[in-house]
Amino acid sequence: MPTPFDKAVAPVRRRLTRSTLIALSPSLMFTALPAWSQAEENKASEQGAQHKIIEEVTVTARRAKESLQDVPLSVNAVSAEAIQENNIRDLEDITAIVAGLTLEEDSIAPNASMRGVRFDTFASGNNPTVEFYLNDAPIVSLSAMQAAFDIGQVEVLRGPQGTLRGRASPSGAITLTTIRPDLQQWGGYVDTTLDSLGGKNGRLAVNMPFKEDVLAVRFAGFYEENEANRVESINSKQSPEYDGQGYRVSIRYIPTETFEANFIYQQLDPDRVIFKQVESANKANSALDDGAQGDFSASDRKAVSDIGQSTEQDLNRIGLELAWDIDAVRLNYVGSATDQEVKRKDIDDSGDVFFGPDSDPQLSTLGQELETSTSGYTHEIRLSPIELINDQWNYVAGVLYQKNRPDTDLIQQTPVFLPSFAGGGLATIAETPVARRAESEERSVFANITWKMSDDTEFAVGARHIKYQEEDSTAVSGNVIAGRDEEWSHTIYSLSAKHYINQDLMAYANYGTSWRPGISAVGNFSVDQSERERQFTELDPEESESFEVGLKSTSLDGRLKVNAAAFYQTFDNYPYRAGGSGVSYVSTDRDGVRSVEQHNFVAAVPVEVYGFEIESQYQITDQWYASALFSYADGEIDNGVIPCNDYNPADGKPDGNTTSPTVDDIDTATDGQNVGACRVSIASNTTPDWTGTFTSKYSFEVAGLPAYVRGLINVFGDSDNDPTNKIDDVDSYNLLNLYTGVSDPDGKWHVMLYAHNVLDKEVVLSRDAEPESVSVQVLQPPDFMSAEGETRTSTYREISTTAEREFGINFRYNF
Numbered sequence: 001m002p003t004p005f006d007k008a009v010a011p012v013r014r015r016l017t018r019s020t021l022i023a024l025s026p027s028l029m030f031t032a033l034p035a036w037s038q039a040e041e042n043k044a045s046e047q048g049a050q051h052k053i054i055e056e057v058t059v060t061a062r063r064a065k066e067s068l069q070d071v072p073l074s075v076n077a078v079s080a081e082a083i084q085e086n087n088i089r090d091l092e093d094i095t096a097i098v099a100g101l102t103l104e105e106d107s108i109a110p111n112a113s114m115r116g117v118r119f120d121t122f123a124s125g126n127n128p129t130v131e132f133y134l135n136d137a138p139i140v141s142l143s144a145m146q147a148a149f150d151i152g153q154v155e156v157l158r159g160p161q162g163t164l165r166g167r168a169s170p171s172g173a174i175t176l177t178t179i180r181p182d183l184q185q186w187g188g189y190v191d192t193t194l195d196s197l198g199g200k201n202g203r204l205a206v207n208m209p210f211k212e213d214v215l216a217v218r219f220a221g222f223y224e225e226n227e228a229n230r231v232e233s234i235n236s237k238q239s240p241e242y243d244g245q246g247y248r249v250s251i252r253y254i255p256t257e258t259f260e261a262n263f264i265y266q267q268l269d270p271d272r273v274i275f276k277q278v279e280s281a282n283k284a285n286s287a288l289d290d291g292a293q294g295d296f297s298a299s300d301r302k303a304v305s306d307i308g309q310s311t312e313q314d315l316n317r318i319g320l321e322l323a324w325d326i327d328a329v330r331l332n333y334v335g336s337a338t339d340q341e342v343k344r345k346d347i348d349d350s351g352d353v354f355f356g357p358d359s360d361p362q363l364s365t366l367g368q369e370l371e372t373s374t375s376g377y378t379h380e381i382r383l384s385p386i387e388l389i390n391d392q393w394n395y396v397a398g399v400l401y402q403k404n405r406p407d408t409d410l411i412q413q414t415p416v417f418l419p420s421f422a423g424g425g426l427a428t429i430a431e432t433p434v435a436r437r438a439e440s441e442e443r444s445v446f447a448n449i450t451w452k453m454s455d456d457t458e459f460a461v462g463a464r465h466i467k468y469q470e471e472d473s474t475a476v477s478g479n480v481i482a483g484r485d486e487e488w489s490h491t492i493y494s495l496s497a498k499h500y501i502n503q504d505l506m507a508y509a510n511y512g513t514s515w516r517p518g519i520s521a522v523g524n525f526s527v528d529q530s531e532r533e534r535q536f537t538e539l540d541p542e543e544s545e546s547f548e549v550g551l552k553s554t555s556l557d558g559r560l561k562v563n564a565a566a567f568y569q570t571f572d573n574y575p576y577r578a579g580g581s582g583v584s585y586v587s588t589d590r591d592g593v594r595s596v597e598q599h600n601f602v603a604a605v606p607v608e609v610y611g612f613e614i615e616s617q618y619q620i621t622d623q624w625y626a627s628a629l630f631s632y633a634d635g636e637i638d639n640g641v642i643p644c645n646d647y648n649p650a651d652g653k654p655d656g657n658t659t660s661p662t663v664d665d666i667d668t669a670t671d672g673q674n675v676g677a678c679r680v681s682i683a684s685n686t687t688p689d690w691t692g693t694f695t696s697k698y699s700f701e702v703a704g705l706p707a708y709v710r711g712l713i714n715v716f717g718d719s720d721n722d723p724t725n726k727i728d729d730v731d732s733y734n735l736l737n738l739y740t741g742v743s744d745p746d747g748k749w750h751v752m753l754y755a756h757n758v759l760d761k762e763v764v765l766s767r768d769a770e771p772e773s774v775s776v777q778v779l780q781p782p783d784f785m786s787a788e789g790e791t792r793t794s795t796y797r798e799i800s801t802t803a804e805r806e807f808g809i810n811f812r813y814n815f
Helices: 018-035 038-048 080-085 091-096 361-365 531-535 663-670
Strands: 075-079 101-104 111-114 117-119 130-134 151-158 172-178 187-195 200-211 215-226 241-256 259-274 278-280 309-326 329-347 367-385 393-417 426-452 457-476 479-502 505-516 542-555 560-577 583-588 594-599 602-619 624-637 640-644 676-680 690-702 705-716 733-743 749-756 764-767 773-780 786-793 796-801 806-814
Touching: 075 080, 080 151, 091 101, 091 151, 111 130, 361 426, 583 640, 583 663, 583 676, 594 663, 594 773, 594 786, 663 676
Parallel strands: 130 172, 393 773
Antiparallel strands: 075 151, 101 111, 111 117, 151 172, 187 200, 187 806, 200 215, 215 241, 241 259, 259 309, 278 796, 309 329, 329 367, 367 393, 393 426, 426 457, 457 479, 479 505, 505 542, 542 560, 560 602, 583 594, 602 624, 602 640, 624 690, 640 676, 690 705, 705 733, 733 749, 749 806, 764 796, 773 786
């Protein structure tokens, strides 16, 4: 029986290096293929009926079901089949098949990057450059970037979003759609994966139609345990580990032909312990001392801290979708409620400054105890016609309300020592409570109108008016040191045009604006902040403007598809965030003690981005399929002022040395402003400008059973990484994954063997500019009632590397 959802009607500068050209060559080859002579095309057409064609992909990028090839937008779709074939267990894993997208998992603040700019949760909070959606409702990145289980499709939408969907986001959106309950058939699956690194993953789903064509319930769940980042500490009996489980209950109810309801409840409980990987500090600076506890390089995958960073998460989500056809109009409601609880123990002494038999045992657990509680909900109501009006007009109009309340409590620990003449031992560990309270509300109204001028030409225009209010305050030891109460309003716009040059070639052009509210960054708990510190903490709203043109083509009777897009985007007040461990600055505590701390300050800067994407799919023969996706995005800060280590010397440029400054160094260099500032024109992103994914699959039979072998190559270009850090540049590299599997002819079962990072490539992806250090206080005579700040430095620095080679087996049984 057709449902309202099923009846939806779609509105009809940097030089390229040699390695770049090599990586791009498959895309260039595919792109050149449509230029065959007419005779060759006719010959291929005559043979086309004998060959398998590429299946049509349906997406909902414009809030209606339509072919991906008809959407005037750069979209990448990851189907349930692709999720299974690539053994994608976490959302972060989709980056292996979607070039130009970077997802960085974190137990508090996951990050995303697309089209030359980065969404940093600590810099942007709940207002990302890349918005996430679960079943059409906005979802915060922490809940989205978790286990990927029972997912029907993931869509990556590039470019500004917001006049059709959810909230304004300048770089794009990622939509996750869960598998809906089947109203007719009982069934489900069991899926298990074991890997060579000690990982175990189990997923299952059960579909239960209680009343045929009317009511069905689906239960899905997962369990996973592994060794997290597999970094072991030489000083701890703890081991890195991830232990996660979760489930989702979905209910689908269609009492009449004009009404449908879909409900989900989801709970995720992932816990983990990780150690921060280090290398000897003199690996990047030979002038520094040898590692005090041994010489470690990236290949050792070692840590030196006494305990690991531990996190417990409790993530809950409710979602409701309603669709009601009233005469010629469809009324949709999409609502959600989210509740997140996170407890994390961060380690301050990851470089193990305090080690050896004379070190006080209390110092082994030195760090920050943090608890966050985030609750929020969204409501969206929209109207659209069930069919085109006069066979020409379509519209979507609606309202959105969202409210979020993220609360954070933490205890910052600072060791206090006796002076050297009194033995220099630990006197106490001072604990400073910090509380942050925040609340935000967004109210917006939006509309998008599409005019189908002819069968070949279509125009669309959209707008969203946003009213946003935010209140926040930060208190240290009960005293409020920062607060904000702001209201903003802004309107964003979109224009789109597409034209079919012929039935197999479509050209389009888009223009869009976007907006994000100003931010107040958290982490600087000094009670005596300078004007510059406040400038690098509270930022004005961001505005952006984007232009995009593209082509989408289908040829060789459906066996070849090539899509290409080029874009240019500018940002005003883009929230840049200092990378790595942050920028050194002078902090003053409640007792007036000044010490050097590190913090990831932010800055509002102008950014300019340009780039392009090319995607090709080619069904070479019935058995052989190949695809390529290439992404290039060059984002640059255009003469912006950023926080930086500009102390030795103070010359307006980020320091080239990797030693920690003193309080006197910073005071002298900044004239009492507590933190350095540099005017720069540097990369706006830490990821490579260009990336590529290349896949080839060959199908055959083994003893009458369908089988295949498949290869996946990820290519990454050179990256400056953090452009203010002179020692963390990353050269171009590539990773190779291989898969082979066999299935039951009737689809009952499937077995797959895989190998990730087959060549065991080891690449250092990040490296802190300075060796790890700990800020301490030293009591001063004569009464020992006052103290002075001091920095104690380790002989190790933090790094991160590519994952180790992994072999595994996956088995799936469908029932």
